[in-house]
Amino acid sequence: MIPTPATNVRVVTFKIDDRDFSAREDETIIQVAWENGIRIPSLCYLEGLSVWGACRLCVVEIVGSPRLVSSCSTRVAEGMEIRTDTEPLQAYRRMILELLFSERNHVCSVCVSNGHCELQNLAQQCGMDHVRIPYRNAAYQVDSSHDLFRVDHNRCVLCTRCVRVCDEIEGAHTWDSMGRGIHTQVITDLNRPWGESDSCTGCGKCVQVCPTGALVQQGTSVGEMHKDRQFLPYLSRMRDAQ
Amino acid sequence: MSETKKITVATTWLDGCSGCHMSLLDIDERLIELAQRVDIVYSPLVDGKHLPETVDVGIIEGSVSNEEDLAKAQDFRRHCKFLISLGDCAVNGNVPAMRNLFQLDAVYDRAYSENVQHNPVRPDDGVPALLDVVKPVHAVVPVDLHVPGCPPSADTIWFVLSQLLDGCVPNPNEVTRFGA
Amino acid sequence: MHIDELNELAEQIRTEQGSCQHCVRVCMAASCQSSGADDLMKRLEDAAPEGDQVQVKSVGCMGLCSAGPLVEVRSQGDDRPTMYQHVESQDAEEIMGSLGGSVIKRLECPTSIPFFQRQQKIVLENSGVIDPENIEDYIAADGYAALVTALTESNPTEVLHEVNLSGLRGRGGGGYPTGLKWSTVAKMPATQKYVICNADEGDPGAFMDRAVLESDPHRVLEGMALAAYAVGANRGYIYVRAEYPLAIERLKKSIRQATRKGLLGANICDTPFNFDIEVRLGAGAFVCGEETALMQSVEGERGQPRPRPPYPAELGLWGFPTLINNVETYANIAPIIRHGGDWFASLGTERSKGTKVFALAGRIHNTGLIEVPMGIPLREIVEEIGGGVPDGRRFKAVQTGGPSGGCLPEQQMDLPVDYDSLREVGSIMGSGGMIVMDETSSMVDVARYFMEFCMTESCGKCVPCRVGTYQMHDLLTKIAAGKGTSADLALLEELCEVVQMTSLCGLGQTAPNPVVSTLQYFRHEYENKLIRDEFTDSIHETEEMEAVS
Numbered sequence: 001m002i003p004t005p006a007t008n009v010r011v012v013t014f015k016i017d018d019r020d021f022s023a024r025e026d027e028t029i030i031q032v033a034w035e036n037g038i039r040i041p042s043l044c045y046l047e048g049l050s051v052w053g054a055c056r057l058c059v060v061e062i063v064g065s066p067r068l069v070s071s072c073s074t075r076v077a078e079g080m081e082i083r084t085d086t087e088p089l090q091a092y093r094r095m096i097l098e099l100l101f102s103e104r105n106h107v108c109s110v111c112v113s114n115g116h117c118e119l120q121n122l123a124q125q126c127g128m129d130h131v132r133i134p135y136r137n138a139a140y141q142v143d144s145s146h147d148l149f150r151v152d153h154n155r156c157v158l159c160t161r162c163v164r165v166c167d168e169i170e171g172a173h174t175w176d177s178m179g180r181g182i183h184t185q186v187i188t189d190l191n192r193p194w195g196e197s198d199s200c201t202g203c204g205k206c207v208q209v210c211p212t213g214a215l216v217q218q219g220t221s222v223g224e225m226h227k228d229r230q231f232l233p234y235l236s237r238m239r240d241a242q
Numbered sequence: 243m244s245e246t247k248k249i250t251v252a253t254t255w256l257d258g259c260s261g262c263h264m265s266l267l268d269i270d271e272r273l274i275e276l277a278q279r280v281d282i283v284y285s286p287l288v289d290g291k292h293l294p295e296t297v298d299v300g301i302i303e304g305s306v307s308n309e310e311d312l313a314k315a316q317d318f319r320r321h322c323k324f325l326i327s328l329g330d331c332a333v334n335g336n337v338p339a340m341r342n343l344f345q346l347d348a349v350y351d352r353a354y355s356e357n358v359q360h361n362p363v364r365p366d367d368g369v370p371a372l373l374d375v376v377k378p379v380h381a382v383v384p385v386d387l388h389v390p391g392c393p394p395s396a397d398t399i400w401f402v403l404s405q406l407l408d409g410c411v412p413n414p415n416e417v418t419r420f421g422a
Numbered sequence: 423m424h425i426d427e428l429n430e431l432a433e434q435i436r437t438e439q440g441s442c443q444h445c446v447r448v449c450m451a452a453s454c455q456s457s458g459a460d461d462l463m464k465r466l467e468d469a470a471p472e473g474d475q476v477q478v479k480s481v482g483c484m485g486l487c488s489a490g491p492l493v494e495v496r497s498q499g500d501d502r503p504t505m506y507q508h509v510e511s512q513d514a515e516e517i518m519g520s521l522g523g524s525v526i527k528r529l530e531c532p533t534s535i536p537f538f539q540r541q542q543k544i545v546l547e548n549s550g551v552i553d554p555e556n557i558e559d560y561i562a563a564d565g566y567a568a569l570v571t572a573l574t575e576s577n578p579t580e581v582l583h584e585v586n587l588s589g590l591r592g593r594g595g596g597g598y599p600t601g602l603k604w605s606t607v608a609k610m611p612a613t614q615k616y617v618i619c620n621a622d623e624g625d626p627g628a629f630m631d632r633a634v635l636e637s638d639p640h641r642v643l644e645g646m647a648l649a650a651y652a653v654g655a656n657r658g659y660i661y662v663r664a665e666y667p668l669a670i671e672r673l674k675k676s677i678r679q680a681t682r683k684g685l686l687g688a689n690i691c692d693t694p695f696n697f698d699i700e701v702r703l704g705a706g707a708f709v710c711g712e713e714t715a716l717m718q719s720v721e722g723e724r725g726q727p728r729p730r731p732p733y734p735a736e737l738g739l740w741g742f743p744t745l746i747n748n749v750e751t752y753a754n755i756a757p758i759i760r761h762g763g764d765w766f767a768s769l770g771t772e773r774s775k776g777t778k779v780f781a782l783a784g785r786i787h788n789t790g791l792i793e794v795p796m797g798i799p800l801r802e803i804v805e806e807i808g809g810g811v812p813d814g815r816r817f818k819a820v821q822t823g824g825p826s827g828g829c830l831p832e833q834q835m836d837l838p839v840d841y842d843s844l845r846e847v848g849s850i851m852g853s854g855g856m857i858v859m860d861e862t863s864s865m866v867d868v869a870r871y872f873m874e875f876c877m878t879e880s881c882g883k884c885v886p887c888r889v890g891t892y893q894m895h896d897l898l899t900k901i902a903a904g905k906g907t908s909a910d911l912a913l914l915e916e917l918c919e920v921v922q923m924t925s926l927c928g929l930g931q932t933a934p935n936p937v938v939s940t941l942q943y944f945r946h947e948y949e950n951k952l953i954r955d956e957f958t959d960s961i962h963e964t965e966e967m968e969a970v971s
C-alpha cells in the first residue's frame with residue numbers, strides 16, 4: 001500500500017502562463033488565477049455562487065489538449081500547463097463579446113450602469129472596440145412594476161447570476177429562465193410582473209450581482225447605478241464556518 | 243509655411259449630436275499645435291465645400307441613418323486614405339440606432355404626425371429619406387480605426403491624433419470605451 | 423430462472439410456433455403502419471383459415487421502408503421466404519389464397535437485390551422476424567440467454583471483460599469505447615448507481631433507434647440489465663422522445679412482460695441482483711440528447727447541459743455515478759455476451775468493430791434501415807444497397823451525422839465508413855443518419871437548413887451557441903438569397919471557428935460542421951452567390967494577394 005497523507009485533499013503544482021503555482025486540487029483554474037492577479041475575463045462566474053460555465057469568456061488552453069476548457073468549471077491538476085491569454089483566445093473572447101453586444105441593446109451612453117458595468121469593462125479590457133456582427137435590433141420589455149427595482153431585458157446577458165443568487169443565497173427562487181435559444185429570457189415567478197411576485201422578498205441581491213444595467217434600483221439615472229457585492233463573500237464565509 | 247507637407251484631414255458629422263466635434267474643439271490650446279501639423283481641408287468647422295480628391299485622414303462622427311449619411315460615408319471612404327469612426331454613434335449606432343427597435347413607419351408617424359399640432363405631413367422633398375435600419379459606419383464601408391466614447395474626451399481625441407501624427411496607429415482602448 | 427429453464431422455455435415456444443404451416447409476417451413499425459399496415463393486418467387475420475395452419479404475426483421493421491407496407495411469408499419446408507411490397511389491405515385475401523401455391527408476381531419484392539444481400543445483421547437480427555410485443559418470441563430467439571447466463575455463471579468483471587474485448591464504441595455518435603465507459607462507472611465507489619438509455623433520437627432523417635425500440639425492445643432491456651449488472655447499478659431509465667409513441671408503448675409493455683417473467687425487478691434469476699427500468703419522456707428538445715442535459719431532464723430540471731468534466735460516470739443522475747449509452751449500443755450487448763467479445767471484434771475494421779445501423783433517406787432509391795459491417799465503402803451503401811439516386815439525376819453529396827455532421831462529395835465515396843475515416847474528411851459517423859442529395863440540392867441551402875435546426879434547438883445557455891447559431895443562420899440566409907458579400911463569407915467562417923471552439927456542449931461545438939464541410943467541398947456554390955461590394959471586396963482581394971505573395 002502507498003502511504004496516504006493525513007488529509008484527503010492534495011496540493012498540486014502546475015503552470016499558468018509559464019508561472020509556477022501550487023493550489024489544492026479541488027480549486028478551479030479561475031480561482032487560482034484571480035487570487036494571483038491573472039484576470040481571466042468572465043461574466044457568469046461569481047465567487048459565492050454555483051458554477052454555471054455559460055459565458056465562455058473564461059475559456060483557456062491546456063497544453064496538450066485540443067479542446068478549450070472553461071476555467072470556472074475546471075479544476076487544477078498536477079503538471080497542468082494552462083495558457084490564459086493566447087492570440088486565438090483573445091480573438092475568441094472579442095467575438096463572444098461582439099455576439100453579446102449584437103444580441104440585445106447595450107447602449108452604454110444612456111445606461112444607468114454606465115461606467116460600472118462588467119460587460120462594458122470587458123469590451124475595453126479585451127480590446128473589442130466595435131461590433132462587426134450585425135445587430136439583431138430586437139426590442140425587449142422593461143419591467144418597472146417592482147417598487148424598488150427594475151429589470152431591463154435589453155441589457156441582460158443571461159449570465160443567470162440573479163437566478164443563482166436568488167435560489168442559492170436568498171432561497172426564494174423568484175428568478176428562472178424561460179424559452180430556449182435566442183428567445184431565452186429571465187423571468188420572475190411564472191413570468192408574472194416582478195411587482196406582482198409572491199416569492200420575491202425584495203432583498204435586492206439579484207440587483208447587486210447583475211453585471212450589467214439589466215437589474216437596477218428604481219430612481220437611478222445614467223451612470224448612477226453602483227453595485228455592491230460585499231455581502232456575497234461574507235455570506236459564503238459565514239456559511240462555510242457553520 | 244513649414245517646408246514639410248501638412249497632413250490633410252477631413253471631418254463630417256452624420257446622424258449625431260455634434261458632441262464629438264465639440265470635444266475635438268475642447269482640446270483647447272493643443273489646437274494650435276494641431277493646426278501647425280495638419281490642414282483641415284473639409285469639415286463642418288471650416289469653409290471648404292468640397293471633399294478633395296485625396297485626403298490623408300477622414301474622421302466621421304455620427305451613425306448612418308439616411309441616404310445622405312450613406313453617400314457621405316461612401317464618399318469619405320473613396321477619398322480618404324485612413325478612416326476614423328469617432329464616437330459611439332459612428333462606432334455602434336448609439337442613440338440614433340435606438341429607433342431600430344421600431345418600424346420605420348412608426349418612427350415617421352411619431353416625428354411628423356403624433357407630435358405635430360398643425361398640418362402634420364411627412365416630408366418627401368428636400369430632406370434625405372431615412373434608411374430602414376440605422377447602422378454604424380463600419381457596417382457600410384470599411385473603417386480603419388474606431389474611437390468609442392460619447393463623446394470621446396478631448397484627451398482621447400488628442401491621444402489618437404497625436405499618435406497618428408507621430409506615425410503610430412493608436413489603440414484607443416487604452417483611454418476610452420463605449421459610453422465613456 | 424436458470425439457463426436450463428430458459429432454454430427449455432425457448433424450445434417449447436419454438437415447437438409451438440413450428441407447428442404452423444405458414445407464417446405471414448406483417449411489418450408493424452411506424453413507417454409501414456403509417457402507410458396502412460394496421461388495416462392490412464386486420465384483413466389478413468380475418469382472411470386466415472381457422473386453426474393453427476396459418477399464423478399471422480405482427481413484426482418489427484424489415485428495413486425497406488420505401489416499399490412498405492411489407493409482408494413476408496415463410497412456409498414449412500421452404501427455406502426461402504417470399505416478401506411482398508406495397509401491399510394494400512385488399513390484397514389480403516389473395517395472399518392467403520396463394521399460401522402453399524405460387525408467388526404473387528405483382529406484389530413480389532425481390533430479396534436477391536444488394537439491399538438485402540449486403541447487410542449483416544446483429545442489432546437488427548430479430549427486427550422483422552419476431553413479434554416485438556411478445557416476450558416469448560424474443561426468448562425463442564435466444565433472448566435473455568445472455569442475461570441469465572451472465573447472472574448465474576459469471577461475475578460483473580467477466581461481463582466487463584467481454585465488452586472491453588469486443589471493442590464496441592458508443593453508437594450515439596461520439597464513438598467513445600463502451601468498455602472503458604463501463605469500467606469507469608464500475609470502479610466508482612458509490613452506494614447508488616444508475617444506467618440510462620439515451621433514446622432521444624433527434625437528428626433529422628435518423629430513425630435507427632426508433633426502429634430498434636419498435637422492433638426488438640427486449641434486446642435493449644437485456645443490454646441495459648447486463649450493463650447494470652456489470653457496473654453495479656440497480657436502477658435504469660430509458661429517456662425516449664415523446665414523438666415516438668409506438669416505441670414508448672412497446673417499451674412499457676416489454677418492461678411489464680420482463681418483470682412478470684422475473685427478468686427485471688428484484689432478485690433476478692434468484693440472485694441478489696435487482697434492476698428496475700423506468701421510461702422517461704422527452705418533451706421535444708434536441709439538446710436533451712446531450713448526456714448532461716438529458717440527466718437534468720430526467721431529474722425534472724430545465725434540459726440544459728453543464729460543463730464536463732465531471733463526466734456522468736463520476737457525477738451523474740442526482741449526483742451519483744451514471745452510465746449513459748445509446749439504444750444501439752445496448753442492442754449490441756446481448757449478442758456480445760452470447761457469442762463472446764472476440765467474435766464481435768472479428769467484425770468491422772481495426773478501430774471500429776462490429777456493424778452499424780444506418781437510416782437511408784433523401785434522394786435515394788431504397789429509403790430505409792440497413793445494418794452493414796463497419797468499414798464498408800460509402801459508395802457501396804449509396805449505390806448498391808441504396809440503389810443509387812432515382813429519376814436519372816446525378817449524385818451530389820451524402821450527409822452523415824445529422825446537424826453535427828458533414829456533407830461528403832463524389833470524390834469521398836470510396837471512403838470506408840468508420841469513426842476515424844469520416845472524422846478525417848470533415849464529417850462524423852454520428853448516430854447513423856444518411857441523407858443523400860442529388861444535383862438539384864443547393865449546398866448553401868443544406869447548410870442553412872441544418873443551421874436553422876441548431877439555432878431553434880440551442881438551449882440558450884452559452885453565448886457562442888445561442889447568439890452564434892442565430893448570426894450564422896442570418897449570414898447563410900443572406901448569402902443564400904444572393905445578397906451576401908465576401909466580407910459576409912469571411913465573417914461566417916470566423917464565427918464557425920469561434921462557435922466550434924468555445925461552445926459549452928456538443929450541440930454548439932458541432933453546429934458549424936455542415937457549413938465547414940460544405941465550404942470545404944462546395945465552396946464555389948457559396949462564391950457563386952456572392953455579390954460584389956465596392957468597398958470590402960478590394961480589401962479582401964488585397965489580403966488574398968498578400969497571403970499568396
